[in-house]
Amino acid sequence: MTTILHVSDTHLGNRQYGSDVRRDDFTNAFEAAIDRAVSENVDAVIHTGDLFHRRTPSLPVVTECIQILRKLADADIPFYGIVGNHDRKMDEQWLDLIRETGTAERLERTPTMVTDDVALYGIDAVTKPAWEATDFTLDEPDNPDAFCLLGLHQLFEPPVPEFLADHDLQEVLDRVNIDIDALALGDYHQTESALIDSVPAWYAGSTERCATDEIDPRTVSLLEIEDGELDRRELELDTREFVSIRIGFDEEDSHGYARDQIARHRLDDKVAIVTLAGERTPVTSSDVYEMVVDNGAAVCKVDDRRGRTQFDPDDGPQGAIQSADKLIEEKLAEQNLSEISTAVEDRIRTDDDLSTNEIDDVIEEMIQDAQTDAFADLDDTDDDEVSEQ
Numbered sequence: 001m002t003t004i005l006h007v008s009d010t011h012l013g014n015r016q017y018g019s020d021v022r023r024d025d026f027t028n029a030f031e032a033a034i035d036r037a038v039s040e041n042v043d044a045v046i047h048t049g050d051l052f053h054r055r056t057p058s059l060p061v062v063t064e065c066i067q068i069l070r071k072l073a074d075a076d077i078p079f080y081g082i083v084g085n086h087d088r089k090m091d092e093q094w095l096d097l098i099r100e101t102g103t104a105e106r107l108e109r110t111p112t113m114v115t116d117d118v119a120l121y122g123i124d125a126v127t128k129p130a131w132e133a134t135d136f137t138l139d140e141p142d143n144p145d146a147f148c149l150l151g152l153h154q155l156f157e158p159p160v161p162e163f164l165a166d167h168d169l170q171e172v173l174d175r176v177n178i179d180i181d182a183l184a185l186g187d188y189h190q191t192e193s194a195l196i197d198s199v200p201a202w203y204a205g206s207t208e209r210c211a212t213d214e215i216d217p218r219t220v221s222l223l224e225i226e227d228g229e230l231d232r233r234e235l236e237l238d239t240r241e242f243v244s245i246r247i248g249f250d251e252e253d254s255h256g257y258a259r260d261q262i263a264r265h266r267l268d269d270k271v272a273i274v275t276l277a278g279e280r281t282p283v284t285s286s287d288v289y290e291m292v293v294d295n296g297a298a299v300c301k302v303d304d305r306r307g308r309t310q311f312d313p314d315d316g317p318q319g320a321i322q323s324a325d326k327l328i329e330e331k332l333a334e335q336n337l338s339e340i341s342t343a344v345e346d347r348i349r350t351d352d353d354l355s356t357n358e359i360d361d362v363i364e365e366m367i368q369d370a371q372t373d374a375f376a377d378l379d380d381t382d383d384d385e386v387s388e389q
């Protein structure tokens with residue numbers, strides 16, 4: 001039997017709510033997952049992307065990651081990863097750097113054999129514009145009977161609900177040239193699974209809560225593969241609890257009222273998400289923050305929604321209104337921006353297909369191209385004049 005622990009979306013370095021406690025929580029959840037792999041003595045760990053929260057994790061975060069992965073290496077358990085949309089760099093990836101420490105490998109379109117019977121493949125997160133042209137050709141494993149598992153980092157329907165998904169999972173099976181036996185997925189933070197053409201596909205889920213709507217317990221998936229059959233179990237991770245508090249204020253409600261409302265909750269060591277609603281009162285959101293922390297919460301986030309009026313579309317200015325684009329262009333013209341700044345601004349404002357996730361990539365690419373062009377010009381003109389420094 002071959003056993004694999006599937007871990008995903010660890011988002012190391014996520015300083016959620018500006019909190020160092022939360023940053024450490026993300027590290028601890030990853031470490032708990034790796035400890036579980038060691039205690040289960042699995043044959044391998046696969047990570048399906050977003051190892052880091054950002055494409056530029058801090059050095060301590062990268063170091064901690066390697067220290068945790070070292071536990072696996074010491075137990076002779078290989079760690080195989082693909083790159084997600086959050087930690088994707090332009091050319092070399094963080095996984096390439098970590099690979100140099102001997103604690104990780106990347107999954108590729110060529111098979112990585114865990115045992116003679118199980119072949120692993122991986123395709124890094126693909127941006128939306130690149131999806132159509134992406135090559136899904138995988139090399140056949142030497143053992144024609146091997147169980148083939150493919151790791152991907154995208155939002156697929158199913159298991160992701162259609163309105164949140166970017167692509168149809170059936171399309172992947174149609175485009176891959178070899179018979180795939182299982183799809184281990186990352187990017188969606190909830191634990192979900194589906195059968196497509198009798199091929200099991202699932203999201204392991206994130207190891208820590210990246211948003212307040214990630215309510216279910218965080219999990220990793222333990223895979224047991226024997227005689228071409230897969231058995232998958234979800235293992236829960238022990239992560240910090242979240243508690244939601246809503247305080248509705250009337251005009252006369254003051255500090256005592258807020259304190260009483262907060263005292264109704266057990267907050268010890270939890271992440272408290274507090275929403276203030278109703279009328280504006282002298283109680284400030286930082287007053288509430290202090291009360292919550294005094295009551296033992298480890299982390300507090302206050303969302304002050306008091307005094308917000310409902311938007312009424314009939315209530316706005318009537319008559320001819322100048323177009324927003326025209327106003328923006330007028331203001332931009334006064335700014336005296338460089339050619340590349342103007343190009344970036346224009347692309348982001350006018351390209352409706354650009355998702356928030358892709359904006360970083362597009363800007364990075366445009367700026368890098370502009371840099372390359374600028375230096376190419378320099379090379380052409382100043383060839384003889386540039387001395388070595």
Ligand SMILES: [Mn+2]
Binds near residue numbers: 049050084086187188
């Ligand atoms: Mn993610």
